[in-house]
Amino acid sequence: MTERKPPRSARRRGRLRRRVGPNRLLLLTLAAGSAAAALLWTAFTGFVEPDAALAFGVIIGLGELARITLPGQREIAPVASAGAIGYAFLLRTGGAEVHHSAGQVIAVVAIGLALGELPHIVVGRTPRWGDFARRLFIVVLVAVVFRLLVTRFVPMSGDWWLMLSAMAILVVLACAADSAIAAVLRAERLRTRFTVAFNDELRAQGPIGVAIGASGVLIALATSAMGLAGLLIFTAPLLVTQVAFRRFAEVRLTYLQTVRSLSRVTEVGGYVETGHSRRVNRLAQAVGAELGMREAELLELEYAALMHDIGQLSLRDPIPGGATVLAPPREQRRIAELGSAVIRETGVLDAVAELVRRQCEPFGGDGDDGPPPLGSRIIKVANAFDDLVGESKDRDRFEAVVQRLRMDTDHEYDPTVVDALTRVLRHPATRW
Template sequence: MGTRGARSARRQVRQRIDPVRSLLIATAALCAAGSLVWTFLTGFAEPRIALAFGILIALGELARIALPGQREVSPIASASALGYTFLLTVGADPVAQGAAQVIAVTAVGLALGELPHVAVGRIPRWGDLARRLLVIGLVALAFRPLASVLGSPEPHWWLALTAMASIVMLSWLADSVIAAVLRAERLRTRFPVAFRDEVRAQFPISVATGASGILIALASSVMGLAALLVFTAPLIVTQVAFRRFAEIRLTYLQTVRALSRVTEVGGYVETGHSRRVSRLAHAVGCELGMRESELLELEYAALMHDIGQLSLRDPIPSGATVLAPPREQRRIAELGSAVIRETGVLDNVAEIVRRQCEPSAGEGETGPPPLASRIIKVANAFDDLVGESTDRDRIEAVLQRLRMDTDREYDPDVVAAVARVLDRPRSRW
């Protein structure tokens, strides 16, 4: 438990020193501080309404969820903040909160929602928290000046709805851009790839959040503050569904990781081999611009790439398949692929494992193996020859050996990517 906590703390330290993330956090902190000072100096408009929305934002942040891909979202808090931003009237009474007050209420609500997490030792993901605040700030700066023009939504509700929906879409794109920049920096991958991954991953939850925020604002004109409870309830159901999906995905990955250790426990490969190959393969996949779904399959395949060794009567010394005859390597890969296919849901992973021993140009008419297979072939060979050693001369000698075989066995682009990854500190991949 102590080791896991120390590892988490080191990860948070690395996040803090990322330049883009640091700039984002500093900008959000300045916006929050400036908005709070301005609001206190000019006074709160409709403090009862601000308090109601602030409490719901805090409760939503308390119930935030972590999605696959190390994404943290808070649908209820974001929908509540959007509802407060788009608020035109409550009942028959107009509201006049400015953009600064919206940012201030959101900042206080998010901070209060974080306190219980901090109290039990969970370090906040400051980058995700800052992103949520800045997106609401952008929406508030875009919409609140229009509020005085729109007035009550009843006579021209379609105009208010169009403005809200347009701003929500723009804010979703802005949020995707910010998230993609952070993801590209964290994973050292290409921005266009990270942007596509973020757009695809955030679209469902963003649609639910944006629609709920708009409904809360429009319904408040008729129902008053009761609209907060009525239109937050469907979002709670949606959040539960997303949480279960994330838990199932995490359980699936943990199961694969547990299966990958069977070869280590049985003495077929060195301890930590599958984990090291998976880690290096993932970093190389990011370097080469693989999509998130491809990276997940690569991680699964890298963790289970040696599972075919369980069929061997006599284990290969140190489990180094790179030293085995080519025919033996292919037999191990095919047996491992057959085992993985038995799951019924990992056919792509099984194909990656089956073709991991083929030359980079492929064999016969099948063409070159998938990129994931070529990455695993290089990552496995590197770890078989280097292991846990950090000796730079040994690493350079192994890289040179791999480069000498790029005319047939190893993909030269993959070998070059491995060299670039290894040039970074280990904490960066």
């Protein structure tokens, strides 16, 4: 009796869950549900102080339109986020008290973010819905806590330092929550440990988040004292800062693109198979994340994996198929050392050069330097696997090659890395 296949709609939903991930799907659902509920509530109760709502909505929309992507595929919108927090903290405009609710804050922010995202969608840029939902959800938390709890128990007149302290504490808590949510999404995407991802997010986004939150507090205070003109005055410095961040991100992206282009020289010259460096890099990244490497270590691993075969350019006769795993150990060592020397010429990639130099050593080391770095051991395993598998997607061949590597774990290959490779290959979402 033949086994019945699940309906096409069920298979499509299964692929969507694997691609989106349960945690990301939960965040999208919470953010969308909060926005929908806020819009319905505000439509039912009516807008109050529409001038302030319109001014902040425009700033949020323009800030979302000018969002930037930082290294590590982190999307931020400093102006939009600061404007949203400022609107959540707003108590007065020019001395007159405002009375908008948490629901109106969420509704205005949701509309502003959506309008700012729309031009990107129109020109074909795929939105990072996880980052978009995270920005909205953090504002939901801030608005609900501040406008429903803080303003109820902290007097709005008299002791301003109490209100300012409450804002500062809430900004810090919001930054911690944002880093935690981003870490959950990152751990799910890279299949790494939450603690490692959380520490990476704190280092990468913590200072930026605090600066954005502090800017939101200043916008709220300036608008309270100066009216809506204060919103424009204190948003201008954020625009300058955002331009600096964008240039930094573009420099980092250009740097990575240069490394990727350099890694293809061996492919264009016929020294290795097409796509070899890219496959080794993806597999090494997956194994590194599985072993809990930090983001900075993964970046060095990416550079080293992309350029691990650049030493083959010095060969008079290319190795058949570019498979260095089949070359004599002395030849492997010479290729690694020549590649390391080329990388050191940059003057800024010494750590990457060291990973490339020691990629052919046994996992226990063979000299006075001790065991090679973890990145070198990962590249050694990933390179050997791809040399023996190539572009094949045959799972039986995968198992055979892994067993061959496992037979050499007493001397050549790190058994911990081979075990991590096995787990990565068994994951249904693995691609390289």
